[in-house]
Amino acid sequence: NAGVTQTPKFQVLKTGQSMTLQCAQDMNHNSMYWYRQDPGMGLRLIYYSASEGTTDKGEVPNGYNVSRLNKREFSLRLESAAPSQTSVYFCASSDLQETQYFGPGTRLLVL
Amino acid sequence: AQSVTQPDIHITVSEGASLELRCNYSYGATPYLFWYVQSPGQGLQLLLKYFSGDTLVQGIKGFEAEFKRSQSSFNLRKPSVHWSDAAEYFCAVGPFSGTYKYIFGTGTRLKVLA
Numbered sequence: 001n002a003g004v005t006q007t008p009k010f011q012v013l014k015t016g017q018s019m020t021l022q023c024a025q026d027m028n029h030n031s032m033y034w035y036r037q038d039p040g041m042g043l044r045l046i047y048y049s050a051s052e053g054t055t056d057k058g059e060v061p062n063g064y065n066v067s068r069l070n071k072r073e074f075s076l077r078l079e080s081a082a083p084s085q086t087s088v089y090f091c092a093s094s095d096l097q098e099t100q101y102f103g104p105g106t107r108l109l110v111l
Numbered sequence: 112a113q114s115v116t117q118p119d120i121h122i123t124v125s126e127g128a129s130l131e132l133r134c135n136y137s138y139g140a141t142p143y144l145f146w147y148v149q150s151p152g153q154g155l156q157l158l159l160k161y162f163s164g165d166t167l168v169q170g171i172k173g174f175e176a177e178f179k180r181s182q183s184s185f186n187l188r189k190p191s192v193h194w195s196d197a198a199e200y201f202c203a204v205g206p207f208s209g210t211y212k213y214i215f216g217t218g219t220r221l222k223v224l225a
Contacts, residue, residue, distance in 0.1 A: 004154070031211050033211075033213075035215075040120070040217060041217060042117075042201060042215045042216055042217035042218050043155075043201065043215040044215075045212060045213065045214075048211055048212065050211045056210070056211075058212060090154055090155070092154075092155075094211070098143055098145075098160070098162075098205075098206060099145075099157050099160065100145075100147075100155070100157070100203075100213065101157075102147075102154030102155040102156070103154050104153060104154050105152075105153075105154055
């Protein structure tokens with residue numbers, strides 16, 4: 001039982017490059033989330049998926065797209081990376097008791 | 112609009128001293144309230160949560176929190192801090208009616224002096 005896994009752990013991109021952050025959970029949770037964490041800003045919700053086949057925007061969706069591939073996987077795509085997207089990205093899933101389980105994070109640097 | 116405020120960015124306490132981290136929220140209804148802890152380089156882990164009922168909630172690692180509706184607060188406490196408690200602590204509220212969204216506070220970084 002790995003919980004929530006994220007790949008990659010670290011990534012350096014040049015401005016304008018694209019990449020996809022992968023997230024998978026093995027807890028059979030319906031809801032999944034993508035957050036970004038920046039110093040002094042706490043966690044801000046980018047997108048979430050309440051169930052397989054649905055996605056909704058969070059607080060800071062601009063510049064990102066998501067795909068809920070199946071119940072286990074929820075990916076985040078940066079089509080054209082910008083320095084403002086330098087951040088730590090966390091994926092989470094939540095159970096019926098509303099507890100969120102977080103992955104270890106992806107540290108992204110955009111030059 | 113919904114919001115969560117953690118007024119203390121940094122707190123330093125001596126090992127063995129008591130701790131209280133503050134959290135205030137703004138929401139029209141009684142929310143679900145959470146405290147999470149983040150150790151350096153790690154993801155967040157749930158410490159405790161409040162849904163309803165007893166307003167004093169016990170969590171893991173000896174932490175507790177009290178929900179005070181009149182003050183819109185959900186402060187985290189620990190009677191005696193250990194060096195291993197040094198971490199960042201986040202208060203969260205949600206999910207909001209009709210959505211699955213949560214809002215997190217900006218966090219309080221705890222430093223523990225030996």
